[in-house]
Amino acid sequence: MADQPVPIAGPLEVAYPTQGTFLEWLHSWVTTVDHKKIGIMYIVFALFFMMVAGAEAMLIRIQLAIPNNHAISPEMYNELFTMHGTTMVFLVGMPILFGLANYIVPLQIGARDMAFPRLNAFSFWLTAFGGFLLYYSFIGGFGLYGMGNAPDAGWFAYAPLTLRSFSPGHSIDYWAAALILSGFGTLGTAINIIATTLSMRCRGMTLMRMPLFTWLLLVVSALTLVTITPLTAAQVMLLLDRYAGAHFFDAQAGGSPLLWIHFFWVFGHPEVYVLVLPAFAVANEVIPVFSRKAIFGYPAMVAASVGIGFTSLAVWAHHMFTVGMSAAGNSFFVLSTMVVGIFTGIKMFNWLATMWGGSIRFATPMLFCIGFLFQFLIAGLTGIMLAAAPWDWQLHNSYFLIAHFHYVLVGAIVMCIFAAVYYWYPKAMGRRLSETLGKWHFWVFVIGFHMTFDTMHFVGFFGMPRSIYTYEADRGWNTLNMVISIGAFIQAIGVLIFAWNLVHSYFYGEEAGSDPWDAWTLEWATPSPPPVYNFVTEPEVRSRRPLWDIKHPQDPDWKYEP
């Protein structure tokens, strides 16, 4: 497959001529409207902030490693866990999913660019500037003593702590303003992805022939439309409270902090699915390719994804069992939450059925996806546990809850992000990532992951609540917390191996050729990296696996697909 007459000289030289000064190179990136460059910028931005938020997590773990610790100040600790959460959700999870969507979706549907290239650039820069504004608060937040002050009210920023009287200075304003900005960036990209997938498909790419990655990103974008806007609205209300003297969340004037909790989780829970569906999307691409089988139950996968999209809009109050609701409210949200388990169960079994009987190759992307399957299963099961209201009353906001959602966010989403980077890096850079380093990365990270987050379940059972600054030595949490912290550092080593792999392989990696994985979707029918125009002529497809049809003219898929 790699017998190309024209050797690819350097990773980026072919597609993006870089002759000229550094300034010209910078200018070409700043002014670009090319979906591939914007996608790369999104991903680099997200990976950068992943390092930042990871470093914040390390500081948190240093503080919690031993009892009665004072490694960092309590004020700093509050800022760290707030910024860790906010960054990971808004500046890592969302940008990386939109980066992947930007890069892959137009290629997979045989388009030359997104539907609105300029809006695409605008959305990216809005998100990026929002992120920088958020981090500027560390030096510009005007805290109590005129010093910098980052947001410190938790990533969910519950009222009334966020009101003027309890959070003087501008730290909360930075939080709200930066997220409103990046929220509009998100909205723009979501609209763009929807318009692209619905209106830019190449000939023959009917909806039921779209690759599942594209399908899921379409669902995610549609979900984003109704997910990010409530948060924006609630944050506007918060700013009105803080600047214009409104009383939305001001209990002294009759306002209700409870309303904020509702509004936040109306955003917050679908947001989890906005983050996890792209992880499913990656698994949908990687698992079939490395099992050498077509995905099992394509329509069921699509239906389950759409089902998750709709169901996720009606489950938000399972974050609020301990807030207190009527019995009917509790029952409704318990049941609706458990319904999600049905859809994810369908997906789980379809992935397993795809692997069953396949000829599995344990390349790094596949390793991460198998890790994902295992860890997501456990995350789903603890999710069902916490969905039961009585169980939740006992363990809500304990480290059990932290362990559960980190199992989802790290064990499922981050694992799939790694899989995606290993899988598509050759396409974007023209060189493969080192398999050796990749396997080191996988095993080190998985071992660290399980040390940290398996142990967190137990320390949660033993009563350790979230967001505490430190704890007494006689609680029986000491050893467990030390294990958690050591595991966190092992994970950090894994991530550093990954970062080194990214840089090293960029210069010295094995040349990839157009189709290093012997895959089936249209992005592998372009040179690596693809030229600006992606496809010289508009491709046409007849089945879900256009490249399979070409590679196996004797038995193409279109003979069998309904």
Next chain:
Amino acid sequence: MSTVPLFTDESWQMPSKGKVAMLSLIIGECGIFGIFLAAFIFYLGHNLSGPTPSILDVPVFNTVCLLSSSLTIWLAERAIEHGEIRKFGALWGLTILLGLEFITGTALEWYTLIYRDGLTISTNLFGTTFYSLVGLHATHVVVGLVGLTTIMIFTLLGKVRQEHAHRVQVFALYWHFVDAVWVVVFTVVYLVGR
């Protein structure tokens, strides 16, 4: 186009990306309006002090103006589709006038509320939710008016032609949304709330 399987149906047509994007935007906007409406309804009757919704006058004339602007913009869309640019300009101008009347009416209503009834956004919960909800809608009207005016200027300069019909229709979708959401806001604030 050499070895690609060609299709028996030569008309491979995708939905218009402009319309898809505008509808997506409208769905997103519904999220924002939904939250503000929810806050308004949640706080109905929760005032601790100050004026209550009963001080509101039902803005019937305003509403009629705004809703009929949906009709005129629709007629304008049809006019430009058939290439009748002068008729389009006239109807478009009429739409702007109706929109301007609405926003003026809202301004006068607010003036009365602030100076006669002493109701501001910080007076009580009713003030908070009323001004933010109606203000959110008014902001959308203003944005719409800016867009309408821009297109009007280009029409007067003679730059708008029949082939722009599609873009005009995409923009008109937004104006229809602004009108439609007013029906909801009007019902909640002036009929249910009062």
Next chain:
Amino acid sequence: MSEQIHLEPKGMVGQHIAMPEPTAWPIVLAFGCTMAVAGLLTSWGIGILGGVLIVAGCVGWFRDVLPHEKHEEVEVLDQPIIITSHRALVERIQVHPRHRAHLPVETYPVVSGIKGGIAGGIAMIIPALIYGWIAHHSIWYPVNLLGGAGVIHWRNPSTADIAAFHWQGLLVALAIHVITCLLVGMLYGAMLPMVPRHPIVLGGILAPLLWTGILHSSMGIINPALDERIAWGWFVISQVTFGITAGIVVSRQERVPTGQSLPFAVRLGIEAPGLMHSRPDVGPPRDGGKH
């Protein structure tokens, strides 16, 4: 086995493709928005800067796309792509067509179970009333046994109490009876595909025994008073009456084909070469094989 994909740029090399022109206005506008918001947090001067940048960005962007979107011509590079796989061998999962034949090809619809439930519910009243008349000389005895839960003031009622008429007891008993019969009928309909050929065996023997067994083991917990007084022999008789009536009604219903008659892959909606036969109505690509 290899076929050159249509993307092969031969004949296009050196030609140009129009792509959107790079532009700085989006970043200017985004920066303007950020500054405008940051003005709220810092000082009004920054806000004004943001406002100016927003206006500039909007105007610049506007001029980029109107009256025509600006494009740059990108030269087509000579990068032929060869789409091929060294995995030429395709192995099929072998499944014998009769492999799954033990599932019924046709069965009774679920609705027939509900009809049976209604009929059986009416029929089983008769032995129950006969039992009441014979054992306690009152047709209200079994009614009150069933509906006793609805008569709130009853505490340890005597046999005479139960044998007397109570309208609350009748209402509650009716409600319980109707709902239970419908539910059991529905359950029966749903179970039918498992024993599709013998509805009367299932309805007349298996289901009543199953149902009586469940009740016998659980009634002590649910309703101890009823458990003490229940005559299990008569109980089984009325249950079997229900079952046989329901079975007869069901066996007179039309059978409907199940999904089993469809190919496996169609039922699952999967794309699975080897599990289904290729479709004769789909022809090869119209101009395939030119290469």
